[in-house]
Amino acid sequence: MANLREISVSAALNLLSAFAFLVAFAILRLQPINDRVYFPKWYRRGIRNSPRRSGVCVTRFVNLDWRTYIKFLNWMPAAFRMPELELIDHAGLDSVVYIRIYLLGLKVIGPLAVLAFLVLVPVNWTGETLEGVKNLAYNDIDKLSISNVPDGSKRFWVHIVMSYVFALWTFYVLYVEYKEVAAMRLRYLASENRRPDQFTVLVRNVPPDPDETVSEHIEHFFRVNHPDSYLTHQVVYNANKLAKLVQKKKSLQNWYTYYFNKYERTSKRPITRTGFGGVVGTKVDAIDYYSSEIQKLSEAEALEREKVLSDPKAIVRAAFVSFKSRWAAAVCAQTQLSHNPTIWLTEWAPEPRDVYWRNLAIPYFDLTIRRLLMAIALFFLIFFFMIPIAFVQSLANIEGIEKVFPFLTPLIETKSVRSFIQGFLPGIVLKIFLILLPTILMMMSKVEGFSSCSSLDRRSAGKYHLFLLINVFLGSIITGTAFQQLKTFLHQPPTEIPKTVGESIPMKATFFITYIMVDGWAGIAAEILRLVPLVIFHLKNMFLVKTEQDREEAMDPGCLNFATYEPKIQLYFLLGLVYSTVTPVLLPFVIIFFAFSYVVFRHQVINVYAQRYESGGSFWPDVHRRLLIGLLISQLLLMGLLSTKSVEKSTIALLPLPILTVWFHVYCKGRFQSAFVRFSLQDAMTKDTLERATEPNLNLRAYLKDAYVHPVFKGRIHFESPLLVPDEENNTLVLTRRSS
């Protein structure tokens, strides 16, 4: 176990490396050549122009103005400068609420740390148990922790009282924050401009009708049951195949551009192979090959497009139904249409960008089966993920590789390669799995059949949170795989579990401090550097970009990855809450993480990330619930820990805490959650009345006409634009494209 000095050294090193990242960031971001990587948001909004346009040769790529380097940290105050209201306008409510989670971390853990250092640390320090113990490695951190208080000491009552104080403070902050976020959301919804989703309801599971088409059936049904308010509807086409074709064509066009550029530079017709990835198969002229392939695809696409639009079977049993007023849409979204709750299902339409089109046509029974299967799959993923990884790791050893690829044997037998394989490969296999994990979880959520990207993100976050909780938090405390833990827990009395875990909590403090520094601090520093997008941008810029529009495309700002980031924040919350009464020394590390993250993400939200959708902060109830789960875990573990310290009645004294926590959750849920899932009739009516007064002649039908059209029908011009460069105006490809 590391002592205080070792931790300090490690902290210093980590701080230094984070600092190095920051310096790198400061230098890189000042180079005009990187401008689009670090400020894509402003380009997107059309406010910022490339600094490369002006200036002479070198300064177009490298910043030579030494004065700007001196103030290399001035992005930090800049990140704070934008007031919250402007930020909502600039980046959307989702992003603003997201960065408030970090601020919430400071608000919760900050005062906890102050109190813990003022009260608990002195109590622990003067406990002097560890002083008397010989033959046992103890260190300064342990002397500041609860381990230093002798068994059965009356001092533990201080910890018990403080755990109440901490819980009450957390409740207070969480309550105020939930209230504030709910108010922000309501203000946002009330102030936002007219949007199609305000008038629209997603209707799923339209029952089949032998005499009418889906579209007619929907229209008749709503004309009968919402006679005064039904306006129009937009059927949903099953354009999955078409979307795939469009996607494939886009990729082929990229290759085509790549080879065309190459040809222009070298004046030599490039050669490719027709097989997988251009590696196997017969050799062909690349430009001819791709242009003919694109032409074939364009024809197939035109055919498919025709088929989708004319074939009644391509219309799925779902539709976006629009109403004359927000009030009527709110009514329809919240009420049940048919007495059979598996047909005519209504819900708020997600905003057009947020619709996940592939999942709109799943019948009710399928949905319940899919969710059951995914729940079972998640269970196995969490508890047995080590089995396939161990299998791959066993293959990825020297003998395994030699068996499969005998021709590699001489290379592998080299000493350096051998040691690399033995040392790193197993770790890399695990790391690759962990990197892929959010994608796997997202795929599982997609199978579950949610109909909007925001709900997919929220579901994936829930799954990832569970994974981190069991495999990272519990897995680090009790060494062994999750499956072994599960086995232990199943064969232990329920009261023993908090004891077993609680007992090892103080011993793992140094491990988690290191974890916070390596994973947390370094992760945030890497986040701001955007190394991967930087490299990809420059590669694309070098090989693909021909026009200004290509450059826009190459500049991928990315978006806040809620499904991955939020569960990680929850882990730090959990560590802060668990260790607040046990080893307060850990708290400053968490605080630094939150503060640093807050600055970095505020900067990123302002300058980098583009939103894929805007859900109005609808993820907050999840954040709140998971935070309370963390609080509950911390309380149970404290109960377990104290019951091993032979403190009489500690269990009884702490028992009201978890009950209070659960009650607080129920209360907050009832008090605030509906602001995130329902839309009040009063607010809808207010907005309607206002609009009727200001715009009496609004043609809503025209406004909503194309709002919910599948993007493949809408985005044709957008997808094909990269080729609209002057020197290709006359080739056959353009002609076929035009005719499609």
Next chain:
Amino acid sequence: MANLREISVSAALNLLSAFAFLVAFAILRLQPINDRVYFPKWYRRGIRNSPRRSGVCVTRFVNLDWRTYIKFLNWMPAAFRMPELELIDHAGLDSVVYIRIYLLGLKVIGPLAVLAFLVLVPVNWTGETLEGVKNLAYNDIDKLSISNVPDGSKRFWVHIVMSYVFALWTFYVLYVEYKEVAAMRLRYLASENRRPDQFTVLVRNVPPDPDETVSEHIEHFFRVNHPDSYLTHQVVYNANKLAKLVQKKKSLQNWYTYYFNKYERTSKRPITRTGFGGVVGTKVDAIDYYSSEIQKLSEAEALEREKVLSDPKAIVRAAFVSFKSRWAAAVCAQTQLSHNPTIWLTEWAPEPRDVYWRNLAIPYFDLTIRRLLMAIALFFLIFFFMIPIAFVQSLANIEGIEKVFPFLTPLIETKSVRSFIQGFLPGIVLKIFLILLPTILMMMSKVEGFSSCSSLDRRSAGKYHLFLLINVFLGSIITGTAFQQLKTFLHQPPTEIPKTVGESIPMKATFFITYIMVDGWAGIAAEILRLVPLVIFHLKNMFLVKTEQDREEAMDPGCLNFATYEPKIQLYFLLGLVYSTVTPVLLPFVIIFFAFSYVVFRHQVINVYAQRYESGGSFWPDVHRRLLIGLLISQLLLMGLLSTKSVEKSTIALLPLPILTVWFHVYCKGRFQSAFVRFSLQDAMTKDTLERATEPNLNLRAYLKDAYVHPVFKGRIHFESPLLVPDEENNTLVLTRRSS
């Protein structure tokens, strides 16, 4: 442990005593004097006239026609004669759905029993483990049970397969039944006549407004937010005090009538005392005393009535808001009005009889606190109820009584009294608690703040179910108090609990068989005899009844006590499901219980019970859920039992069962539950359209005017009617009453 012969003898005895009850019932119900006890429903409906009107002296009281006695069981076929549709019309959907639970019992357990006897009993019988065991008391029943199969035998796979078959059959029956009940409910709602609750929504937590009264505020709010459909509203008065006064006056009037009758019979002015219960205090003339008391109360009541109607503070922040159409009411009940979900809460108005008036004015925060406190109280009630009972039992021994009432010592020291106290008193204390328990649970539900009697019944049933599950089912299997069990379970691994319980399951079969006979069979037989109402009716008839109207009042038909009966049925379901794979011999006893109950309750529902309210079978989701809980418990216990029999992989083979059960619950909930909690817009629209076509000139406002007036304002004539006898026409009391 009893063997098969002993069980047979016991069963014969119990059948005999049940038969005796039936004979007693058959004789008693044929006496004209008891007619009002056994057929009150028909009197209530005005269809049946007292047979005592006709006939000569003796035959007015006793049935001397010997032919009717021969067919003394002919009430049984008569109970079946009424078809279900007519029964719904006659007794309401609640009663019909309730007796379907017994039928469901037959449908589930019947085929299970047949299969178990065909397959499992032979397998168990030829197991021959117990043959070989010496020194161990075993009996014939055990030879038919799973205990007779040797450890590790392959025969257990038959049990595993059968448990799947049983579960699938239960799923099938439950699914069909849920579908049928939901369809019945929808048909009922669709076909029922115009009722005030179809147009009305209960609005609670109306926010205070400084400038307007509650009534004005409600009207303005709904005129703005439901402009096209708001019709009228009825504010709720806080008439709790007034209701108490009315209640008290009614009781005084009863006493007055009693003494007046006595005076008329004996021509001697009766004397009473003013103190508690007429036992202590100064002696006064009873008639004068009560008439003056009634006069005083009448004045107080008039004053209070005046005050309630004029004082704006007597209006609570709740109202019944009525709409112009069912569609609009359905919309308002299902949507959220304000963005603050703690104000303007809307829900379906319960039908007027079903409203629980005292709970309409509880603020949101209070509600959450009350529910928290009641949840904690329920926990303590379930796990620690033995403590106060043991305390009372310790007081209720010889020494305790002698200490408190020294003057009783000589009496107590008599041998017979002494042995009575020692032998029976502790048991009686427990019995009294168990009799009071449903009342206690109902009080707890009332504190929780539900606003309709039907929801109070459902909540109480849930609490009672929990109590029976833990204290009767688990408590009988693992002897010891619930608290001791809790302690054991907390200190046992979770996998051990099903093992511990499952292991003792086969040994308790004979106990539960006896329990079913004594509690179930005898309870049902007692139910049909209606001994308590019979005695009370005759006492009232003797002392209080003067007019025909008095007799109507004395004839208390009672009602189906859902909160007590339903959890008991669930216990028999649980026993049937648990023992279906373990000791199939128990099943016929459960089947007899269900069959007998079905006949008896069908008879009672037709002839006796009056409904307090009609909820349209809205308790079915609870019945379904609790049945599945029983199924889940039976599966877990079978897993526990088999894992002690050293059957390899039995746990894994059975694991999908509980998962399937939970999924089935989720599926059914999504598929059917909404039919019980929401009202579809389509159905509402259909009904509205029909009504508009058939009754275009309906004055809905007049129809709804007094629908939701507090019963004390409505029921004045009813409460005071007992005194409207000719010979009192001119006394002062009547005058005051008239002026009140």
